[in-house]
Amino acid sequence: xxxxxQTPKFRILKIGQSMxxxxxxxxxxxxxxxxxxxxxxGLKLIYYSVGAGITDKGEVPNGYNVSRxxxxxxxxxxxxxxxxxxxxxxxxxxxxxxGSNNQPQHFGDGTRLSIL
Amino acid sequence: xxxxxxxxxMTATEGAIVQINxxxxxxxxxxxxxxxQHAGEAPTFLxxxxxDGLEEKGRFSSFLSRSKGYSYLLLKELQMKDSASxxxxxxxxxxxxxxxxxxxxxxxx
Numbered sequence: 001x002x003x004x005x006q007t008p009k010f011r012i013l014k015i016g017q018s019m020x021x022x023x024x025x026x027x028x029x030x031x032x033x034x035x036x037x038x039x040x041x042g043l044k045l046i047y048y049s050v051g052a053g054i055t056d057k058g059e060v061p062n063g064y065n066v067s068r069x070x071x072x073x074x075x076x077x078x079x080x081x082x083x084x085x086x087x088x089x090x091x092x093x094x095x096x097x098x099g100s101n102n103q104p105q106h107f108g109d110g111t112r113l114s115i116l
Numbered sequence: 117x118x119x120x121x122x123x124x125x126m127t128a129t130e131g132a133i134v135q136i137n138x139x140x141x142x143x144x145x146x147x148x149x150x151x152x153q154h155a156g157e158a159p160t161f162l163x164x165x166x167x168d169g170l171e172e173k174g175r176f177s178s179f180l181s182r183s184k185g186y187s188y189l190l191l192k193e194l195q196m197k198d199s200a201s202x203x204x205x206x207x208x209x210x211x212x213x214x215x216x217x218x219x220x221x222x223x224x225x
Contacts, residue, residue: 042120042203042215043159058212090158097211104149104161105213 002026006091006108013081013115021076021111023091031094032074033058033105034066036087043090049074050097081115088112118142120216122204127222128194136189136202136219144209150178150189151203153218159203162189191221199223 007022025032030051035043045058049068063085065077074093078085092105120140128134140148147166151159165171165180165187177190189202201218208214 040124040217042217043205043213044215045212104151104164107158107160109158 004091004093004106004108006089006111008111009109010112011114013078013113015081015083015115017081018077018079019081021078021089021091021113023074023076023108024072025074025091025093025106026072027093027095027106028071029093029095029106030071031097032068033092033094034064034074034076035090035092036060036085037090037110038087046076046089078113083115086113086115118208118214120204120206120214122202122216122219124217125220125222127224128191130194130196130223130225132194133190133192134194134221136191136204136221138187138189138204138216140185140187140204140206140214140216142206142208142214145182146207146209146211148178148180148187148207149205149213150176150187151205153201153203155200162202194223196223196225 004025033048034046037043044060046064047066049055052071055066089111091108094105095103122138150162152162153159163178170179175192180187201220203218204216205213
């Protein structure tokens with residue numbers, strides 16, 4: 001079982017560059033999420049999606065965009081990279097909303113992104 | 117505002133028992149999760165509590181008191197592989213997961 005797959009695992013960007021972080025899940029989960037985790041901090045929700053064609057902002061959406069054209073894929077786009085976006089990015093999915101009813105979120109291995 | 121508090125770091129001895137506390141203030145409550153996160157890895161699910169009381173899963177147990185806004189994770193018979201960060205997360209009234217900063221647990225031989 002692949003679960004949640006994120007690519008790339010590591011990336012260094014220059015200020016102002018753009019890139020897309022890929023996320024795919026093969027569990028047929030409707031709910032998908034993008035988080036960032038800064039050192040010593042908890043996870044902050046960037047964007048989430050409750051199904052194909054539907055996305056919504058989380059706690060820290062500025063500087064990011066997402067799309068959800070299929071159930072499986074949920075890419076995260078950085079248009080103009082800034083040093084403040086240096087972080088570890090995790091994609092997650094769940095069967096039910098935010099992991100309710102004892103259905104936890106399943107996480108990808110993360111993308112470590114540095115903006116220099 | 118919404119807030120989840122956990123100790124930043126704890127140290128325990130191999131074979132011992134450790135209790136990691138979590139207190140929360142959120143707009144509504146629809147459940148509390150504990151996740152384990154080894155350094156450089158993704159969080160993995162440990163437990164879920166929505167009713168008051170203790171849930172036991174092998175060496176790990178999780179307790180919830182909704183009236184006190186309090187939970188703890190109890191780890192017994194500690195092993196070196198239990199060295200990790202433990203994240204507390206609360207599902208609020210909008211079914212948004214609010215995450216604590218995590219407790220780094222260091223196990224010494």
